[in-house]
Amino acid sequence: MSDADSLGRSVRLSFRHRNRLYRVGLSASAVVLVVLLGFPLYWMAANAVRTRLGVQDGGLLPAPDAVTLEQFAVITDPTVGQYLINSTIVTVGVVLTVLAISLVSGYGLARFEFPHKIAVARFLLLGYMFSPIVLSIPLYLIWDRLGLLNSYLGLILALSAISMPFSVWLMWKYIQTIPESAEASAWVAGASRWRAFVDIVIPQTKPAMIANAIFAFAIAWGDFTFAYVLMPNNDATTFPAGLFRLLGSQWDASWAEFMAMSLMLTLPPLVFAFFLQSYLLQGFKIRAL
């Protein structure tokens, strides 16, 4: 009895020690991570609202008299404004294209039986191997001959293609989880296949559509390589490639203005990351190929 008691106690004690060690390690890890990941973002935001002099002074917290929103006036610059418009058009175009194609193809893979279906689906995965730089070199001359260089359409096509393997697989797997009976009951009630798809299936794919939209957004909004090569004209290019050109140019801008532009580019991803992270994670779960 007493042996068992002392054994139990010693186990409990050591458990308590180990538990404390674990807690300390976990908290320390969390702090380190927050600093590592958060500091560059914080520094960007902090310097986006500083005056030029404030930026030079440094200091972890901006001095009150050095705080200003005037850097955001950079958006009224016609070049920067044009980048923003181009980025928005291309991103919206890619998101819509990806949603439409992934819905139709995902539905087809989920609901129709056809020969070589699995082989085709696996072939789609090769899309993960599409490297923007490898593709954009030959695409440059092809687009040039087709007149798609510097066109929104050309960039939207290229970016949609590299979003496909993920979005179609996600939609396929997601639609498989929707019971076919809901759709069948619409057919029984007289709905055509298309009507039932629109009325019954599409509304139920909302989580997958959100995940697909965010991933397509991330690809289109952040793309540098395709935009840099396929949109050589400064008026046609999107924000990432434009910002890079500004950085290397003789443009008279301070770091504060670059931070302000960076912050504007970061805000949409930040909002999505905060509010829609569960959808993103869901997507990654299915992406776990």
Next chain:
Amino acid sequence: MATDTAGDPPPHDSVSSPRWHRMLPESVWGWLSITPVLLLYTIVALCPITFAVVASFHDVHLLNPEWTFVGLSNYAEVFQIDRFWGSMWRGVLFMIGSTLVQFVVGVWMALVIDSLSRTSRLVSTLVFTSYLVPTIVVTVVFEFMLDPYDGVVHAAGSSLGLWNNFLLGNTDLAMAAVVVISSWKFAAFVSLFTLAQLRSIPDRFYEAAQVCGATRWEQFRDITFPRIRGALAVVVFLRAIFMFNKYDVIWQLTEGGPGSATTTMPILAFKETFQMNAYGRGNAIAVIMFLVLFAGGVLYLRAMNPSQEVHT
């Protein structure tokens, strides 16, 4: 259909003749539904790759529409130039280095987020943000932080005696700096991938282990690790492929410099094509990179058999 006989009475008013689409078999509908994807792949991948192969057999000057057939001499040239093998070496170095850093940091982040209860949303939001934020923002912010005059990280690094001038201009340290900065951006991919796997492990496994008296380490060793092992292998493979082809982050930070200190294969391909105006040679490099990728892709599909690993 064969059972419909001519002698049947006329159908009720609700029955119209079968519409044309009813006559198409299911398999045609299946193929039609994936046609848009296949079309996109054809336009954006298959055609360019074919085009690249053709172009790589020619001497092409970007500003001159005349193509001269030169056979394999672009390839011969590519394999002979020093910068090709140098870029290959640096590319592999960059690939291994950045994949390793991303893997270690990424898995660590995932485990921390998965274990945290209260603050996990803050950490996970940061991780998701770093995944979603455009690469150019990352490079601009790091360029700023490394700025020799106003940069906070530069100030810290130089006061510790780690480096003196602009870090990205330092021939010896530029590659390491590029590896670290690109890992800041791409470790999140590993994290999210791993986290999704971690979250799909049912709690009852851990509860059962706790009932048996397993310590945290034993739970990790016997439950967590075996369950995420497959995903970790996949993510390392994907990251290695992606990093071998990484162009944007390196170009934005250093344009391959100083000298050729950070010139990897993608940078070389870009330079040859658009700066040396040797479009044929650039395409030859692109084709070589594509073959490496393709071999990797086939290997990936063979080894992982992804259609069986997908969990919904």
Next chain:
Amino acid sequence: MVSITLDGVTKEYGSLTAVDDLSLTIEDGEFVSLVGPSGCGKTTTLRMVAGLETVTNGQIRFGDRTVTSAPVQQRGVALLFQDIALYPHMTVEENIAYPLKLAGVNGSDRHERVVETASLLQVEDQLEKYPGDLSGGQQQRVALGRSIIREPSLFLFDEPMSDLDAKLKHELRPLFAEITDQVGCPTLYVTHDQEEAMTMSDRIAVMNDGQLAQIDTPDEVYRRPDTQFVGEFVGRPAMEFFDVRIENGANGPELLAGENLTLAHNGLNGYDGDDLRVGIRPQHLRVTERHSGGIPATHVFDETLGDRTHSLFETPVGRVTVETPPDFRGGQTDYSIEIDVEKLSLYDPSSGVRIG
């Protein structure tokens, strides 16, 4: 309103025959249950009638209109699915109204008919809710409402109660019967639950291995199962079967099992020398003190059900269940079991088909 006829309907998936030459007529207003174990082809049959599956061979007629290859949209059937299949993104009202919307009925008429149907099913105060907020029983009612709102020519049920608890089943059975009666069209009700089929149907069609084993009133099917399979599948506890040889003894024909065990005397004239398989319901077996006649039995276990007891015995011809009085307690001792020869059903021992 019309009758529904299946004429030699066959469904093949590659080399697998799911439904084999099935013929069946459901009269106008009749409630027919299609019952059988899982995989017997009953759901495939229903889906062919609905138009969700193509027919490999044979004909399906609604009245005298052949619908064999008509698309599902044009058959005008009502179908209640096992998983209820309400549209999760629509309110109850939108769910019930959806068939009308497809038919192009305008908004106010739709609302009127939805309210009418909903009050018939006592869900009129749930119209604003989403299906996820309803209880299982309410969901069934809404699904029922959605299927009857367009006055179907045929009512199909695909195991709609298999996922429900016993209490809910008892609540819904009379409702289903009442509603189908009111709608007045033929009803085909697929289930694997023989009790459900027995209690609700005008006629029961028992399916096994893609073939129709028997179709008759619940009473007939219970009393005179056409095959050994039907006898085992319909009725609880299941019919008991013994392989016997009929030989003439001192007091007339005797039923012999094995080498020299006499199961019963005084029975079955006209089968002298035949090998038979006999089936009998457990309530037609009688337990007595151990004596030389009857089957020697050792008591194993009692299932007390309140109004009766199901008692399990070990005998030389295998384990046998007997229905005993409510207060019977076996106490693991020796008994004899007597067979009421009048109540025996006789089957061919090799084919299991009824011969008398």
